[in-house]
Amino acid sequence: MSATPAKSEYLMIFRGLDWHRGLAAEEIQKIMVDWMAWSDRLVAEGRSKGRRSLSGGGKIISGKDREVSDGPFAETKEAVAGYFLLEVSGLDEAVEIARECPTVPYGASVEVRPMPANCLASQLAAAPLDRIAEMLAGRAAGSPATSAEPAKL
Amino acid sequence: MNNTSEKSDYLLLFRGADWHKDLSPDEIQKTMTTWMAWFNRLVAEGRCKGGQSLAPDSKVVSGKMKNVVDGPYAEAKESVAGYFILTVSSIEEAAEIARECPTLGYGTTVEVRPLLARCAASEVAARQMATADA
Numbered sequence: 001m002s003a004t005p006a007k008s009e010y011l012m013i014f015r016g017l018d019w020h021r022g023l024a025a026e027e028i029q030k031i032m033v034d035w036m037a038w039s040d041r042l043v044a045e046g047r048s049k050g051r052r053s054l055s056g057g058g059k060i061i062s063g064k065d066r067e068v069s070d071g072p073f074a075e076t077k078e079a080v081a082g083y084f085l086l087e088v089s090g091l092d093e094a095v096e097i098a099r100e101c102p103t104v105p106y107g108a109s110v111e112v113r114p115m116p117a118n119c120l121a122s123q124l125a126a127a128p129l130d131r132i133a134e135m136l137a138g139r140a141a142g143s144p145a146t147s148a149e150p151a152k153l
Numbered sequence: 154m155n156n157t158s159e160k161s162d163y164l165l166l167f168r169g170a171d172w173h174k175d176l177s178p179d180e181i182q183k184t185m186t187t188w189m190a191w192f193n194r195l196v197a198e199g200r201c202k203g204g205q206s207l208a209p210d211s212k213v214v215s216g217k218m219k220n221v222v223d224g225p226y227a228e229a230k231e232s233v234a235g236y237f238i239l240t241v242s243s244i245e246e247a248a249e250i251a252r253e254c255p256t257l258g259y260g261t262t263v264e265v266r267p268l269l270a271r272c273a274a275s276e277v278a279a280r281q282m283a284t285a286d287a
Contacts, residue, residue: 011205011207013226013233015226028277029277029278032274032275032277032278033278035274035278036274036275036278039272039274051272052162052164052268052269052272053268053272053273054164054266054267054268054269055266055267055268055269057244057266057267058244058264058265058266058267059244059247059248059251059264059265060262060263060264060265061248061251061254061257061262061263061265062257062261062262062263063257064257064258066252066257068248068251068252071264071266072264072266073166073168073231073262073264074227074231078226078227080166080233080266081273082272082273091210091211091212094212095212095214095221098212098214098221099214099219099221101214104214104215104216104219105216105217105219108215109214109215109226110213110214110215111211111212111213111224111225111226111233112211112212112214112224113207113208113209113211113224113225113233114207114208114210114211115205115206115207115208116205116207116208119204119206119235120185120206120235121185121188121189121192121206121235124181124182124185125182125185125186125188125189127182129178129179129182130178132178132181132182133178136173136181
């Protein structure tokens, strides 16, 4: 047993661009002040390592012909609005943080996704061929990839 | 006209967790080798600041009661599988990079989104402070 448990990284994805619809300007500002206090506290506690918000526009590229169309990808309610990069002891702690998100009661959703220590692409590029199916099956079944080399931000 | 045009950050979101479904292990590995060469080239060119793949076991929090359900958020075809952060001159350049994605032909969709220099929440919060001061 170690006194300092290992930390893992999680991406917290905020979804929904219209949580403020129907709210007064004063309410919106109050929620954003709460948001900044929450976000700044997580940074001060060393639990949030990065945070970015996205603009509402964008492009989408898809298909064999690599067609480009206007984004964002999902409808307003589901579109990605921003993210935090958390460093915490486990998925449970990340979910507890997600439950503190000030815009969730107004319709935003928060998706918490583990970030493997080593990216899947580099693992698949280097793995023996007879292990490929197993690695992807494990991914589908929900086990996070684990390996040494970091290839992250 | 300026020779050293201003750069901005863009997020590439790779959507689709099942691009490999109909491929042989050999094809999957070849595609991932191409992927890593693409990523490493973008990093070497100073156009990509980082990237990550996301594991699928996840949770989604939503609603007034802050319910927690198993994720990922979207169905396999649409769920976010990973991302790159690009620093480039325009959204057109970011879209050109997105068009090079090696798994596009196998069902991946790439979403390009401008990253704001300053977070939207702090802008709104700061405006309140300014109003309070006035």
